[in-house]
Amino acid sequence: xxxxxxxxxxxxxxxxxxxxxxxxxxxxxxxxxxxxxxxxxxxxxxxxxxxxxxxxxxxxxxxxxxxxxxxxxxxxxxxxxxxxxxxxxxxxxxxxxxxxxxxxxxxxxxxxxxxxxxxxxxxxxxxxxxxxxxxxxxxxxxxxxxxxxxxxxxxxxxxxxxxxxxxxxxxxxxxxxxxxxxxxxxxxxxxxxxxxxxxxxxxxxxxxxxxxxxxxxxxxxxxxxxxxxxxxxxxxxxxxxxxxxxxxxxxxxxxxxxxxxxxxxxxxxxxxxxxxxxxxxxxxxxxxxxxxxxxxxxxxxxxxxxxxxxxxxxxxxxxxxxxxxxxxxxxxxxxxxxxxxxxxxxxxxxxxxxxxxxxxxxxxxxxxxxxxxxxxxxxxxxxxxxxxxxxxxxxxxxxxxxxxxxxxxxxxxxxxxxxxxxxxxxxxxxxxxxxxxxxxxxxxxxxxxxxxxxxxxxxxx
Numbered sequence: 373x374x375x376x377x378x379x380x381x382x383x384x385x386x387x388x389x390x391x392x393x394x395x396x397x398x399x400x401x402x403x404x405x406x407x408x409x410x411x412x413x414x415x416x417x418x419x420x421x422x423x424x425x426x427x428x429x430x431x432x433x434x435x436x437x438x439x440x441x442x443x444x445x446x447x448x449x450x451x452x453x454x455x456x457x458x459x460x461x462x463x464x465x466x467x468x469x470x471x472x473x474x475x476x477x478x479x480x481x482x483x484x485x486x487x488x489x490x491x492x493x494x495x496x497x498x499x500x501x502x503x504x505x506x507x508x509x510x511x512x513x514x515x516x517x518x519x520x521x522x523x524x525x526x527x528x529x530x531x532x533x534x535x536x537x538x539x540x541x542x543x544x545x546x547x548x549x550x551x552x553x554x555x556x557x558x559x560x561x562x563x564x565x566x567x568x569x570x571x572x573x574x575x576x577x578x579x580x581x582x583x584x585x586x587x588x589x590x591x592x593x594x595x596x597x598x599x600x601x602x603x604x605x606x607x608x609x610x611x612x613x614x615x616x617x618x619x620x621x622x623x624x625x626x627x628x629x630x631x632x633x634x635x636x637x638x639x640x641x642x643x644x645x646x647x648x649x650x651x652x653x654x655x656x657x658x659x660x661x662x663x664x665x666x667x668x669x670x671x672x673x674x675x676x677x678x679x680x681x682x683x684x685x686x687x688x689x690x691x692x693x694x695x696x697x698x699x700x701x702x703x704x705x706x707x708x709x710x711x712x713x714x715x716x717x718x719x720x721x722x723x724x725x726x727x728x729x730x731x732x733x734x735x736x737x738x739x740x741x742x743x744x745x746x747x748x749x750x751x752x753x754x755x756x757x758x759x760x761x762x763x764x765x766x767x768x769x770x771x772x773x774x775x776x777x778x779x780x781x782x783x784x785x786x787x788x789x790x791x792x793x794x795x796x797x798x799x800x801x802x803x804x805x806x807x808x809x810x811x812x813x814x815x816x817x818x819x820x821x822x823x824x825x826x827x828x829x830x831x832x833x
Contacts (some may be wrong), residue, residue, distance in 0.1 A: 391769055395437050397447070397457060397640065399466030399480075402431035404449065411435045413445040413459065416595035416644045443595020444555065447471065459553045459595075460484035472475070487552040491542060510632060523646065554592055555744070562598060565605040569612050577612055580606070584627060587635040589641060601706075603631070603645070604652060611658070621660045627664050632672065642675045657820060663688045680801060687799035697813045698797040700761070705769065705785050720813055725757035726824075728825065732804040733765040734775035739804045739805040743779075745822040750780060763794045765803060 397411060410424035414455045423439055427818040437445070437459050446454035457464060464485050468477030474492075485762040509528045512518045561582055568575045577770040583606040586593070605638055610623045628649065628701045635642045641709065646669050666688035669677060670797065677685070691697065703716035730746070732739030750760065762786035766772035776783040786792050790800070798807065808817040810827060819825045 393681075393701075394439070395459070395463065396434060397437060397459075397460055397466075398434040398465040399430070399464075399468070400431045401427060401433070401468055403469050403471075405429050405431045407449050409433050409449055410437070410446055411437060411445060411447050412439070412454070413441045414443060414599075416594050416641065417600040417648050419597075439444070440742035441595070443551070443592065444597045444709065454486075457804075458482070458488050458551055458555075471531065482699045484550060484552050487546055487550060488556075491552065491556055496676060497761040517780070517797075534629055539604060555596055555598075557567055558586075558596070558598055558602070560786040563603045565609050569609055571678075576609065579609065581624070581629070583609075584630040586634065588631055588645060589638050594641065599645075600648065603649060607652065607658075607661075611656075617724065619800075620748070621658075621664075623716045624658070625664045627669065628661065632668060636674045637671070639675050643681055645676050647681050647684075648679075649817060654811075654820060657824070658730045659818065663692055669795075683799055687801070691799055691815060691818070693815050693817065695814050695815050697729070697809050698794075700763070700784070700797070702761075702784050706774065706782060707773070707776055707779070708782050709780050719761060722759060723811065725811055726759070726816070727809040727813070728753075728758060728760045729794075729798070729807040729809065730760060730804060731763045731798065731800045731806075733763065734771045735766070736803045742804050742822050744762075747778070749822065749826055753826075754830060758829065763792065765789045777793075783809075793823075805826075 394541075404427050405425050406429070408424055409422045410429055412419050413422050414420075419589070422437050422445065423435045425433050425435055428473075431501060435447070439461055441459045442461055443459055444456060445484040445781040446456045448454040452470070453472040455466075455477065456467075462482050462484060464479070465481035466477055467480050470476055479489050496779055507526075509532065512521060512525050512528060518524070541555055543556060555813060561579070563579035564579065568579050583602070586602065588599075593602070606627055607624060610627065611620055613620070613623075615623075632642070635645050646665065652663060653659070653665065670682070670685050670689055700719040701716060702713070702719065704793075706713040706716075719729070730742075732743065734740070746760065753760070760781040762776065762779060762781065764772050764776065764783055765788075766775065766785050767787050767789050769785075769787065772783075772785045772787070776785075784794070790796075794800075800804070806819045807815060807826065808819060808828075812817055816823075817828065819828070
């Protein structure tokens with residue numbers, strides 16, 4: 373009986389393994405023999421390695437992928453450009469020379485990948501033709517020498533429509549269930565943004581509408597490798613459409629509403645997208661958009677935020693511009709100019725027109741870079757009545773002392789890293805973090821860099 377059970381269990385394991393690795397990507401690349409080739413997939417804004425192998429002496433390789441990897445992926449060498457493939461639950465066979473020369477690679481087997489490659493080849497040619505005809509259209513419409521020539525204008529218009537229709541007809545001819553049929557129009561939308569912004573401004577409203585109609589909870593999107601591009605290209609277009617700042621931020625907030633609502637049915641996705649959006653806004657100094665996203669996400673009830681993200685966003689609710697920042701007690705390991713400060717004091721008790729509170733640590737490379745800039749600018753800032761207070765999140769006393777020994781301003785460390793009281797009070801989730809306060813601890817600005825602070829001080833707050 374035990375033997376039967378063991379055999380049954382063994383068979384079940386084999387079936388599970390077979391269902392997990394039922395798809396294969398293989399091929400022959402004689403010029404790449406001996407190289408390590410990897411297959412990589414996409415999860416949201418991240419990538420993950422599906423598998424890797426060594427290309428044989430005959431140039432052959434074989435990699436398995438599962439149904440769970442359904443979407444886009446790519447194969448690559450450590451020293452080479454990626455070659456994109458469609459992981460569409462099919463056996464994929466490739467034959468070629470170099471991954472960096474896609475024109476040398478043929479898809480021998482794999483219908484979805486044949487669709488993908490055929491479209492890429494034909495679309496590139498159509499784009500070249502469209503570019504040439506669009507140039508002529510512009511010449512015949514704007515140049516007085518040609519503006520009265522109606523027949524050439526009609527011919528140009530006809531060709532533009534025909535070429536665009538060919539593109540549409542190719543995609544429409546693909547099976548309704550084809551991943552490529554869904555993927556290619558999205559990639560085309562994203563790649564069109566720069567052209568629309570510069571040369572086809574009349575298409576901006578329709579392009580923005582197309583972005584807002586996207587279903588961010590679509591599992592195909594999560595595995596496409598396009599999620600980050602979809603987000604960034606949309607906000608880039610909004611930022612560069614030549615409108616007033618108030619209008620730009622209003623449009624950004626509308627897009628944010630669409631994205632949050634669309635992804636709210638999937639808690640993991642909602643957290644991932646919200647975090648990515650927040651970091652994008654912060655990186656590009658779009659602080660009004662950051663604040664709107666933070667307040668909107670914190671106030672919604674349909675999806676639970678993870679603790680780290682909630683803490684990051686809470687900083688905008690509790691520590692936004694105009695709020696009074698929590699006071700900080702400087703006691704314990706407090707130094708200035710490398711000298712120990714024995715008597716405790718409160719941040720609020722230091723008289724200075726401006727107070728810059730900096731959170732950082734010796735283990736943070738960006739903190740080191742920013743501190744180098746700060747030290748060079750400090751004498752100038754001091755003359756403008758700016759005092760600096762450094763809160764270290766180091767956990768090693770020697771590292772902290774070495775890092776702060778040359779600082780001509782106050783530094784404090786309690787060796788609790790993110791649990792440092794001041795870091796908790798200020799909702800710090802990343803370093804370096806800056807808060808520019810007035811003498812009464814009112815938050816004037818949440819800068820992202822020393823350079824930004826310097827420019828503001830130079831031209832006046």
